[in-house]
Amino acid sequence: MSTKKIAFFASGSGSNIENIVTYMGLKQYNIQYLIFCNKPDAFVLERAKKLNIDSIVFDKSDLRENQSVLNHLKRFQPDLIVLAGFLWLMPPNIVQEFPNRIINIHPALLPDYGGKGMYGMRVHESVVLNKEKYSGITIHYVNEHYDEGKYILQETCLLTENDTAEDVASKVHALEYEHFPKVIEKLLLANS
Numbered sequence: 001m002s003t004k005k006i007a008f009f010a011s012g013s014g015s016n017i018e019n020i021v022t023y024m025g026l027k028q029y030n031i032q033y034l035i036f037c038n039k040p041d042a043f044v045l046e047r048a049k050k051l052n053i054d055s056i057v058f059d060k061s062d063l064r065e066n067q068s069v070l071n072h073l074k075r076f077q078p079d080l081i082v083l084a085g086f087l088w089l090m091p092p093n094i095v096q097e098f099p100n101r102i103i104n105i106h107p108a109l110l111p112d113y114g115g116k117g118m119y120g121m122r123v124h125e126s127v128v129l130n131k132e133k134y135s136g137i138t139i140h141y142v143n144e145h146y147d148e149g150k151y152i153l154q155e156t157c158l159l160t161e162n163d164t165a166e167d168v169a170s171k172v173h174a175l176e177y178e179h180f181p182k183v184i185e186k187l188l189l190a191n192s
């Protein structure tokens with residue numbers, strides 16, 4: 001694979017980002033990363049330091065009004081923009097600037113348990129409340145609406161009636177760690 005660039009967007013812990021970076025490192029791909037984060041105290045920023053990746057902290061106006069995030073992205077020229085636990089909606093100007101180059105991971109089987117306000121543990125709590133027999137992950141392209149872009153991959157995990165929301169979260173995270181890096185690798189290889 002030729003040299004690639006990935007821009008990550010995250011609002012939380014960033015364990016998926018670390019997992020992806022580790023996977024790509026083991027494969028010895030030459031990838032430059034940049035992490036965008038909308039929460040100044042998010043743990044992903046600690047991970048960024050540890051992984052030696054530059055990070056940019058931004059607020060709502062940087063994303064929606066003054067085009068600062070868009071301008072950073074234009075300068076960076078990412079091959080792929082990866083939302084990994086990012087909780088804000090991508091504005092239309094960014095979606096339009098990078099058609100088919102923005103992907104998101106959602107911790108449930110969309111279209112169920114998606115949309116505004118459905119993220120992280122809230123998803124798993126609703127899944128448990130509804131006594132679902134399955135949950136899973138959806139990796140999809142990003143458009144101007146929450147969780148509505150074209151699906152790239154869905155993977156399922158079996159739940160038991162005793163599973164707590166934390167149990168569901170760890171089953172879903174296991175699927176994320178296994179499949180998200182491979183999907184990203186495939187997309188990058190497809191446009192090498």
Ligand code: GAR
Nearest residue numbers: 012013014015016085106107119120
């Ligand atoms: C992941 O489970 C991801 O699917 C979810 O946030 C978690 C982030 O974990 N994303 C959403 O809920 C988006 N709607 P991480 O920060 O440890 O990678």
